[in-house]
Amino acid sequence: MTVTLKDVATLAGVSVKTVSNVVNGYAFVKPENRRRVEEALAATGYRPNVGARNLRRGRTGFLALMVPELSIPYFGELAGLVITAAQKRGWSVLIEQTQGTRSRERETLSSLGPHLVDGALVHPEALEAADFPADPGGIPLVMLGEHAVDVPIDHVAIDNVLAARTAVSHLASLGRRRIAAIGRNPARGTSSQRLAGYRSALAEAGLSYSDALVAPAEKWHRSVGAAAMKALLALPSPPDAVFCFNDLLAIGALRAVAELGLRVPEDVAIVGFDNNEESAFSLPSLTTIAPDKTALAEAAVDLVHRRITGDQTSPPQDIQTPFALEVRESTGGR
Helix, strand or coil: CCCCHHHHHHHHCCCHHHHHHHHCCCCCCCHHHHHHHHHHHHHHCCCCCHHHHHHHHCCCCEEEEEECCCCCHHHHHHHHHHHHHHHHCCCEEEEEECCCCHHHHHHHHHHCCCCCCCEEEECCCCCCHHHCCCCCCCCCEEEECCCCCCCCCEEEECCHHHHHHHHHHHHHHCCCCCEEEEEECCCCHHHHHHHHHHHHHHHHCCCCCCHHHEEECCCCCHHHHHHHHHHHHCCCCCCCEEEECCHHHHHHHHHHHHHCCCCCCCCCEEEEECCCHHHHHCCCCCEEEEECHHHHHHHHHHHHHHHHCCCCCCCCCEEECCEEEECCHHHCCC
């Protein structure tokens, strides 16, 4: 038989309203009553009907998460953290990948609405301001990541320019003077910001910028990083250090250096970006920028949760979450 709130209330010796308050997480319940209700819930095995509760509230119980590629570890890790943060607040998550193309990102945005989800977290790569609807289906949107779009919606990201500058400044501090970069892609907002940080660090170190040392990358995959690294090392004056715009590019670069019989970091120091799990287990282990992905996911889910549950009028927030430089063997650390 299905256990009801009334059954739990009878066992606990409290009102149905008190049981409902405990089940729904309301804070203002006497400690003794809360204890009795929690014991009764455990004894009866009561499980709330989430679907019915959401229906009463006029909600679906789902959030959407839009990311470019789940095959890139950063986005897979971020998706898992978003799911965890959402579950703590009573939401399930629907995930859509867009391959980072403007057409697919626009299509995904236009398909969202209150019939499907209650809010959405979007991590765009190519969207422009005009692509964001004035009223996105009546649901709150929170933008994740470094892609800079001047639209009045909540935004959560690290300071991407500063992070890239930190990575390249680290290489310059080691005495490296021909510092290359792998990952330039004008179609990706993330690339533009990391390139800006790279150029800023070179200027601060008194080093000149050279287009020849900046390798393009249509996709930020291992194979692309390996090919770009080989091309850079074939230059008449090859680099003595490389900043890769993500860890997959850097892992590919590590492989290319080894295949050419060179050493990391003795001949070429390499820094990545994202601190994927693989970066700690590569040989040598990879120095990388480590965004606080947990903080980013928590902040984003908290923002959309607050918008859905009542905060509809306050100005959009722009939240910056922390990052750190994780120094490992690829630049001489441990």
